Amino acid sequence: MAGVVFLVLLCISAGTMVGVRGEDPYLFFTWNVTYGTLSPLGVPQQVILINNQFPGPNINSTSNNNIVINVFNNLDEPFLLTWSGIQQRKNSWQDGVLGTNCPILPGTNFTYHFQVKDQIGSYFYYPTTGMHRTAGGFGGLRINSRLLIPVPYADPEDDYTVILNDWYTKSHTALQKLLDSGRTLARPDGVLVNGKNAMGDGKDEPLFTMKPGKTYKYRICNAGLKNTLNFRIQGHTMKLVEMEGSHVVQNVYESLDVHVGQCFSVLVTANQDPKDYYMVASTRFNKQVLTGKGIIRYTNGKDPASPELPEAPVGWAWSLNQFRSFRWNLTASAARPNPQGSYHYGSINITRTIKLINSASQEGGKLRYALNGVSHVNPETPLKLAEYYGSRRQGVQV
Numbered sequence: 001m002a003g004v005v006f007l008v009l010l011c012i013s014a015g016t017m018v019g020v021r022g023e024d025p026y027l028f029f030t031w032n033v034t035y036g037t038l039s040p041l042g043v044p045q046q047v048i049l050i051n052n053q054f055p056g057p058n059i060n061s062t063s064n065n066n067i068v069i070n071v072f073n074n075l076d077e078p079f080l081l082t083w084s085g086i087q088q089r090k091n092s093w094q095d096g097v098l099g100t101n102c103p104i105l106p107g108t109n110f111t112y113h114f115q116v117k118d119q120i121g122s123y124f125y126y127p128t129t130g131m132h133r134t135a136g137g138f139g140g141l142r143i144n145s146r147l148l149i150p151v152p153y154a155d156p157e158d159d160y161t162v163i164l165n166d167w168y169t170k171s172h173t174a175l176q177k178l179l180d181s182g183r184t185l186a187r188p189d190g191v192l193v194n195g196k197n198a199m200g201d202g203k204d205e206p207l208f209t210m211k212p213g214k215t216y217k218y219r220i221c222n223a224g225l226k227n228t229l230n231f232r233i234q235g236h237t238m239k240l241v242e243m244e245g246s247h248v249v250q251n252v253y254e255s256l257d258v259h260v261g262q263c264f265s266v267l268v269t270a271n272q273d274p275k276d277y278y279m280v281a282s283t284r285f286n287k288q289v290l291t292g293k294g295i296i297r298y299t300n301g302k303d304p305a306s307p308e309l310p311e312a313p314v315g316w317a318w319s320l321n322q323f324r325s326f327r328w329n330l331t332a333s334a335a336r337p338n339p340q341g342s343y344h345y346g347s348i349n350i351t352r353t354i355k356l357i358n359s360a361s362q363e364g365g366k367l368r369y370a371l372n373g374v375s376h377v378n379p380e381t382p383l384k385l386a387e388y389y390g391s392r393r394q395g396v397q398v
């Protein structure tokens with residue numbers, strides 16, 4: 001144990017030697033990660049809070065901002081956060097993935113530094129340690145365009161983040177025990193919209209409000225575990241404006257299939273009767289459909305949301321066809337990996353084909369998932385530590 005603490009101390013001091021340089025503005029955050037008790041599906045359960053919030057705080061940043069987040073781990077287990085979709089994390093100390101990063105030990109803190117360089121769009125962060133993501137610790141991360149960069153739509157009245165999750169009422173430790181005893185996680189117990197599921201008993205507090213006639217940006221992310229979620233808003237259409245960091249051709253959708261890890265930015269205009277409306281997220285591709293709801297309220301509205309929910313699409317084909325309708329807007333501003341057209345995808349000759357096959361099997365009585373028969377095992381020496389001491393060839397398991 002003393003050895004582990006020693007290694008991690010070395011790890012932390014090595015990690016903090018690399019600072020963030022540059023003249024771009026800085027955003028500083030201090031986050032306190034703790035357990036709390038909430039009842040998102042009506043049953044009290046342990047959740048992971050950041051600064052007492054579930055989901056965690058939104059990071060509202062602008063392209064090229066330097067972000068500094070001092071994370072205090074007050075859980076009883078090691079903890080790490082990753083910044084999904086952020087391309088430039090300065091260096092791999094900021095990745096937040098076990099195996100490259102040392103976890104933040106209970107009772108200690110670690111400061112992430114990264115720059116959201118040349119990026120725009122909607123993203124989210126989440127814990128990568130153990131089953132923590134099933135308990136919380138996730139939240140939205142938005143990158144606004146700098147003022148001098150034109151955006152292909154008018155400034156919305158406000159900007160809302162919607163984090164969707166399939167959700168278990170079992171604690172993350174109970175879920176881990178299931179896998180460790182060779183069993184599966186089975187089906188989730190419900191779907192959450194920003195950590196809640198509206199009961200429809202007239203007492204639901206709205207998650208968002210809209211002024212009549214105004215247009216709002218909603219950033220919708222699926223931070224869940226297993227299920228694609230179909231997202232729709234009663235009586236309203238959504239104009240898709242951004243996905244995966246790029247402005248897109250602005251098609252209008254009645255619903256969107258949001259796959260695990262995906263985010264979309266859409267515009268919604270408050271052009272219906274002034275009352276409450278449900279946002280609905282329901283699981284796809286399973287016989288048993290789980291549904292989560294959240295309330296949007298018109299500021300001049302009086303009536304509750306209609307209990308009649310908009311129907312979800314059925315089948316895989318619908319989802320594939322919807323995906324085919326997404327197109328980059330090639331004339332809009334965006335950070336792009338490389339000049340438009342220079343890849344000439346259609347004319348590249350295939351020289352090698354790699355198949356990835358997923359599987360599940362028992363390993364010493366535990367259930368483990370694998371790609372091409374290989375499952376993740378944490379190396380005995382964290383990779384970054386091995387790199388720091390140049391001991392790559394001395395018995396480090398990769």
Ligand SMILES: *[C@@H]1O[C@H](CO)[C@@H](O)[C@H](O)[C@H]1NC(C)=O
Pocket residue numbers: 032033034072074
């Ligand atoms: C974090 O929260 C815990 C529990 O509320 C509290 O005891 C602790 O002082 C807080 N730490 C920081 C750094 O705010």
Ligand SMILES: *[C@@H]1O[C@H](CO)[C@@H](O)[C@H](O)[C@H]1NC(C)=O
Pocket residue numbers: 060061062144159
């Ligand atoms: C987010 O940051 C932008 C740019 O600093 C600011 O204009 C906007 O008001 C912020 N939005 C929220 C919801 O904090």
Ligand SMILES: *[C@@H]1O[C@H](CO)[C@@H](O)[C@H](O)[C@H]1NC(C)=O
Pocket residue numbers: 012016070109110111
């Ligand atoms: C831990 O927090 C303290 C107090 O804010 C700060 O001075 C220190 O740099 C942090 N340590 C790490 C490793 O981030």
Ligand SMILES: *[C@@H]1O[C@H](CO)[C@@H](O)[C@H](O)[C@H]1NC(C)=O
Pocket residue numbers: 150151152153248249250329330331332333
């Ligand atoms: C693409 O972006 C340009 C530049 O902002 C805009 O004028 C145009 O309307 C957009 N096209 C579509 C199809 O969304």
Ligand SMILES: *[C@@H]1O[C@H](CO)[C@@H](O)[C@H](O)[C@H]1NC(C)=O
Pocket residue numbers: 347348349
């Ligand atoms: C692909 O192969 C064909 C036939 O060998 C060749 O003519 C062509 O130049 C190759 N294309 C590229 C992009 O290498």
